[in-house]
Amino acid sequence: MQPLPELQTRFARALRDPGASLPPIRANGLGAARRLQVYRHNHETALLSALRAVYPVTERLVGEEFFAVAASGYVRQDPSRSGNIQEYGGAFPSFLGSYAPAASLPYLGDVAALEWRRLQTAVAAPHTPMDLKALAAVPAEDLPELHFHHQPAARAFKSAFPVLSIWEFCRQADPEGELDLEPGGQCVLFSRPALDVQMRLVTPGEYAFLQRLCRGGTFEAACRDALALEQGFDVEEQFAALVREEILTSFHL
Amino acid sequence: MGELLERRPLVSWLEVHSENYFAPGGRAVAELDEVRRHYPLSLHGVGLSLGSMDPLDEEHLRKLSQAVARFEPMLVSEHLCWTSVGGSHLHDLLPLPYTEEALDHVAARIAMVQERLGRRMLIENVSSYLEFEHSAMPEWEFLREVATRSGCGILLDVNNIYVSAVNHGFDAHAYVDEIPAREVGEIHLAGHTRRELQDGTILIDSHDQPVADAVWALYDYALARLGPKPTLIEWDSSLPALDALLAEAAKAQTHLERRDAAAA
Numbered sequence: 001m002q003p004l005p006e007l008q009t010r011f012a013r014a015l016r017d018p019g020a021s022l023p024p025i026r027a028n029g030l031g032a033a034r035r036l037q038v039y040r041h042n043h044e045t046a047l048l049s050a051l052r053a054v055y056p057v058t059e060r061l062v063g064e065e066f067f068a069v070a071a072s073g074y075v076r077q078d079p080s081r082s083g084n085i086q087e088y089g090g091a092f093p094s095f096l097g098s099y100a101p102a103a104s105l106p107y108l109g110d111v112a113a114l115e116w117r118r119l120q121t122a123v124a125a126p127h128t129p130m131d132l133k134a135l136a137a138v139p140a141e142d143l144p145e146l147h148f149h150h151q152p153a154a155r156a157f158k159s160a161f162p163v164l165s166i167w168e169f170c171r172q173a174d175p176e177g178e179l180d181l182e183p184g185g186q187c188v189l190f191s192r193p194a195l196d197v198q199m200r201l202v203t204p205g206e207y208a209f210l211q212r213l214c215r216g217g218t219f220e221a222a223c224r225d226a227l228a229l230e231q232g233f234d235v236e237e238q239f240a241a242l243v244r245e246e247i248l249t250s251f252h253l
Numbered sequence: 254m255g256e257l258l259e260r261r262p263l264v265s266w267l268e269v270h271s272e273n274y275f276a277p278g279g280r281a282v283a284e285l286d287e288v289r290r291h292y293p294l295s296l297h298g299v300g301l302s303l304g305s306m307d308p309l310d311e312e313h314l315r316k317l318s319q320a321v322a323r324f325e326p327m328l329v330s331e332h333l334c335w336t337s338v339g340g341s342h343l344h345d346l347l348p349l350p351y352t353e354e355a356l357d358h359v360a361a362r363i364a365m366v367q368e369r370l371g372r373r374m375l376i377e378n379v380s381s382y383l384e385f386e387h388s389a390m391p392e393w394e395f396l397r398e399v400a401t402r403s404g405c406g407i408l409l410d411v412n413n414i415y416v417s418a419v420n421h422g423f424d425a426h427a428y429v430d431e432i433p434a435r436e437v438g439e440i441h442l443a444g445h446t447r448r449e450l451q452d453g454t455i456l457i458d459s460h461d462q463p464v465a466d467a468v469w470a471l472y473d474y475a476l477a478r479l480g481p482k483p484t485l486i487e488w489d490s491s492l493p494a495l496d497a498l499l500a501e502a503a504k505a506q507t508h509l510e511r512r513d514a515a516a517a
Binding site: 002003004005007008009011012015023024025026028029030031032034035036038039042043046047050079080081082083084085086088122123124125126152153192195196 | 278299344352355386
């Protein structure tokens, strides 16, 4: 008789490692190893399907077979920590970033990171837009000291690769032409005005401006960061756009 | 979901996996809000890991409570199994040994969850592909005792009984005979896959095809024995067109009504 804690530990070990000793399974027609194999297969399939659902463009980039091998390597290294399988796979982008067999696609991890952020944006809490009257009523001298909150779905991602262009190219059913990697890095802003995720490119100045605001910095500090990177940064226009797109949703002194 | 909302077919209620609607926002939960405006709903969980020795996952339980508050389901159910150990989740419905130790443990956990949710749950028998050497009672006895000790109801999955009966060589009818009719709050039906291996046959609970004839026959037997029960077709892999799903649900309704006519 094997107590429950030991039994579960041993069962899980046998699922992950075909060489591990089996828990006490009744051999009845089919052998114990064959019976356990059904569960091993279910377990592997569940996690692979979860990763495929989150990372469809990454999978297109490398092909189904390569993706499955990479995914099974990842699954061994990073077990699921939640009973909700939809939360699985957040560390797959960084795994791919240092996955030696994918070294010829240096942007692979960033494309996966874009897909993960896109999903987080899709399922984030809803927001209410900025109270524009209240914003208009802020005295001009208080403006530099304002702090802002952003919509829960909004996030920004900076890549050394043209990651949004790659994602858009690979997402086409039948990609035409050639992908140009020349433009270099891109900063992507994710948001969700209603139910659909939107992604757009932002300049390094906008990115710095937004990052500072989202991390609790004042309006003045955000302007300073943006102008340091981009001399021509149009504060008024960029700020208005972030309010209009409901990226910034409330403020306080 | 979109097609369902557009056509709004005449079905009496719908069931979803609870965890798919744990997110605080986005399209899935917005659509389910809309579905809920037109249909009664059942929340069916797969990740609470009731039979695990890990502590109950408070975060999971909190999200489940929130989903219950948001969608006001008529039924909340989970599985008689375990899915995690040492904090890692295996995402498969793993069998328990049918021992007094496991019975005490899982019944106490179900009672705790029911207290937290402030409502009774239904607990479902799972398909299994192996039995443990030290199991000391048949599954039906374990399931019945879990219901008695925790106060939960039973979600009787007739396909799972059939699948496990074939995989382990027990009598599916004897299983049904031992289930207390008044504790059964729902019945599940689903398609399974038959795999022929060198050393024998195994049935896999795959939810990817129509309900097998033998399972329909066992369903009729269960209805005769248990009385009419709300019945759900589980089909969540290789989904067919909505019409094929509706036809399968209508078939279950016909079996239910035939049983009613026979009982009248």
